[in-house]
Structures are given as C-alpha cells and as structure tokens.
Amino acid sequence: MPRWEPGARERLVLAAVDLFTEQGYDDTTVAQIAERAGVTRSTFFRHFSDKREVLVAGQESLSRLLAEGITEAPSDATPLEAVGAGLARASGAMGPHNRELGPRLQAAVAASAELQERDALKSVGMAAAMTEALVGRGVPETAAHLAAEMGVLAFKRGYARWSEGERSDDDTLAPHAADALAELVEASALLR
C-alpha cells in the first residue's frame, strides 16, 4: 500500500513526464496526459494552460521559494548562509511527489533534446532568481552570481541524492541540499 496518494495535479505531472519519456514531448497530447492520469481534459485545464506549463509551473515556484529564503535570511548572514536559507526554504516545500518525480523527470530529459534545453533554462532561472535576491541584500553582483551558481549546483546535487536514495518516511530534501552546499564550500577552498 502506498504511503502517499498523489492528487490530480501530481498525477498529471507524473503522467506527462512519463509520456514525454515514452513517446517524446512533441508527440504527447493533453488528452493522452489526462487519460494516463485518470482525469478529464477539463481537469487538466483547471491545473495547467497547456502541456508546456506542466513543466514550467513547478520551476517558477521553486525559483520564488529560493529567492524568498535568501531575502528573509538574517541580515548578518553571509552570502552562502543566505543561499543555505534559500535552499532550506525550497527544500521544505518538496514532498513525496517531488521525490517520486526526480528520476522520472531525469529520464524524460535524457530522452529529449527539447527537454534538455528547457531543463537548462530552469537552472538559469534559478540562478537568476537567487542572484537578484542576493543583490537585494547588498551582495556585490559578482559575488552574488557566484553564490547563486553554487546554490543551483547544491540544489541539483542534493535533489539527485535524495530522489535516488533509500526511501524512508522521515528523509527530507533539506539535509541533502545542505550537505551538498557544504561540500561545494569545502571544495571551493581547494581550487586555487
């Protein structure tokens, strides 16, 4: 028995991602996504305006959460501590659905040049949102950009480990993302 029951929106995302993997993004229709998810087309359109938005919607809220966490970090936090606060905020919003989605989204991206481009733009969007939030804290632009790129790397590495790792009820994304950031900070000392 599954511990977690996805709602219609989550089922639509999983169905879309699996269909993109199986038959390609271009050849997948909204009707097919709705059918696979066991909902009607009009339910699809209550959640998303088109199949593209199935992918984009989560990305936008992720960027927003990262930026909010950075903006609301204590005023004496260093740039990397603020990035850590952004990762914590975004990680806290990631539940079983996101963990389930990880490897399946990765499979879809691996199978499609179009989804690779879209996935790359997602990273750019996350970096831009974090850079802007850091600059808003008074971090100089160059340092902000670099700290944001470290944040993107940490999020992606933490997410990958979390979603590929052993399943247990109390395993959340947050410590994986924090560990990944700490490893990057440690690595940065060895670069020169």
Place this chain on the structure above:
Amino acid sequence: MPRWEPGARERLVLAAVDLFTEQGYDDTTVAQIAERAGVTRSTFFRHFSDKREVLVAGQESLSRLLAEGITEAPSDATPLEAVGAGLARASGAMGPHNRELGPRLQAAVAASAELQERDALKSVGMAAAMTEALVGRGVPETAAHLAAEMGVLAFKRGYARWSEGERSDDDTLAPHAADALAELVEASALLR
C-alpha cells in the same frame, strides 16, 4: 571602410542571428538566411546542415577548445589555473566575427524563448566539457564542477565586456576573460 571582411560562413551566421531577432527563429527559413547573407542556398548547405546548426556549430567548437586548454595545462596547475588555460585557449580562437556577433546574438536570445533555452543548454554544455576535462586531470568531481561553473561565468562575463566595449584593433577577448575569472576568484573569498 571595415577593417574586417567576413567570409560566407560568418555572413551566414550574422544573417541568421539578425533574422531570428527580427522575425523569430521558427519563421526564419534557410532561403531567407542565404538571401540576407548574399549567398546561394547551396552555399548555405556547404557550411551548415540546417538553421539549427548555425547556432550549434560554434558552441561545439567552443566547448572543445575550453576542454583542450584545460587538459593541456601544466600538470602542476591548480584547478582554477587549468580553467584559466581553457579560457585562454578558447579566447584565442575568437576574432572580430565573434565580437561582432555577441550583441546581435544577445538580441536574438532576448527576443526568443526557444533561443533562451538553447543558450542555456550551451552554458550547460560548456560546464560539462570543462568538468570532464578537470576530472581527467584528477580534480575531485565536486571541485571540478564548481571550477567549471566559475569558468563558464568568467567566459560569459568576459565575452560580454569585450563585445560591448570600445572597438580597437588590438583588443582581444583573452584579457577580459582572465580578468573576469580573477574577479570571481576574489569574490569567492568573500562568500562565507
């Protein structure tokens, strides 16, 4: 009188990028690109297999040059010194055509969601090529990834300054890229 006369290949790239800006990537045909460049369609196809390749060809050689410079850096070079060698190698291959292209490509990218995705994937490809070359030198994967991201940032920032700056005959990309990397290294000390 222009100091630099572009050949057919360079004219095709500039014509394509300008047409993408003016009328969108999807609505631009090979015939239009050839006409704007003042060459025949068959000349286009001697240089590129389709309009997509006009954008991709330069990206692939850029990634290759970055990786070669890293691989061939002195064996006692630090990861960031090796990245600097990669930037120097790639910068050395960038001439007046690339400088001319910079702001026009940026305009095309700003005007098109599709080209934004493609441009984002270019950065991912550059980072992957540099990461692989660094790992090949024995740099641990986390440090390699971070150094590669710093290299991508440095290349993009140096390129932007070079192509937006004052035109002079002896101004090359290399010192701009090197300065941008040095600034990132300096900024990295202020992040914690």
